[in-house]
Amino acid sequence: MSIEDTMVNYYADRANEYERIYAKPERQEDLRRLRGFLEHTFAGAQVFEIACGTGYWTAVVGWSASSVVATDINQEVLAVARCKPVDPQKVTFRREDAYALPTMPRRFTGGFAAFWWSHVPRARLRSFLVGFHRMLSPSARVVFMDNAYVEGSSTPVSRTDESGDTYQVRKLDDGSIHEVLKNFPTESELRAAVDGMATEVQVEFLRYYWILSYVLKADA
Numbered sequence: 001m002s003i004e005d006t007m008v009n010y011y012a013d014r015a016n017e018y019e020r021i022y023a024k025p026e027r028q029e030d031l032r033r034l035r036g037f038l039e040h041t042f043a044g045a046q047v048f049e050i051a052c053g054t055g056y057w058t059a060v061v062g063w064s065a066s067s068v069v070a071t072d073i074n075q076e077v078l079a080v081a082r083c084k085p086v087d088p089q090k091v092t093f094r095r096e097d098a099y100a101l102p103t104m105p106r107r108f109t110g111g112f113a114a115f116w117w118s119h120v121p122r123a124r125l126r127s128f129l130v131g132f133h134r135m136l137s138p139s140a141r142v143v144f145m146d147n148a149y150v151e152g153s154s155t156p157v158s159r160t161d162e163s164g165d166t167y168q169v170r171k172l173d174d175g176s177i178h179e180v181l182k183n184f185p186t187e188s189e190l191r192a193a194v195d196g197m198a199t200e201v202q203v204e205f206l207r208y209y210w211i212l213s214y215v216l217k218a219d220a
Contacts, residue, residue: 019056026153030206034145037211038112039064041143045110048135050098055081057114057145062091065110071096099128107137111216114145118183121165125193133197138218142198148210149184157182185210 022031038057043064052058052070054077062068068091072078078093096102098116111132120128136142147154155168158179168182185193187203190212194201198214 019054027208030208033206034209035060042110046108047110047112048108050113050132051116052081053077055084059084059086061112062086073097101131101135108135109137109140111136111140111142117144118146119181122163133216136216140216142214142216144212146210148205148208150208
């Protein structure tokens with residue numbers, strides 16, 4: 001089984017306990033910063049979201065965006081997401097594979113993914129971005145958010161493979177043990193990943209999270 005398939009199974013099993021991570025008291029200041037950033041950045045935008053999971057961040061984006069199409073490969077997390085208090089006339093949930101996105105009748109002015117970048121194998125990152133960018137209109141605003149590694153708070157890295165991808169071992173409520181691909185890029189790695197594809201690139205590291213924001217080049 002590929003690491004991508006393993007990840008799909010892990011997040012299906014974790015669906016009903018996923019959002020506990022957002023209850024940690026020490027992370028509340030950072031989370032307020034992320035929410036405010038998203039509401040401001042995507043105000044009035046037509047947003048396409050990758051790997052929406054349980055819809056926690058979809059609900060945040062949906063407050064100010066004009067519309068959101070939120071996608072995930074897992075029906076289990078989408079079932080949780082569809083229970084979120086969002087405007088059904090603005091927010092649509094769809095089952096889609098982030099590595100094989102469909103052709104849509106329109107392009108979107110905003111692209112978003114929270115806590116997805118870290119799960120993309122380094123060798124697939126560029127091709128993923130190319131496919132994701134095809135969903136977006138020229139000069140679309142793109143935002144990725146993910147975890148920064150914090151000693152004593154983050155789950156320790158258990159190993160690094162020959163491609164430079166790092167992994168964690170996690171335990172769920174049912175006692176099952178899962179090895180999870182989880183990369184922690186540096187600012188220079190984030191900038192290099194979108195080099196030639198983006199303008200107005202901004203990277204911000206908070207205590208527990210990072211934000212990558214950029215405008216898609218017209219010919220990207």
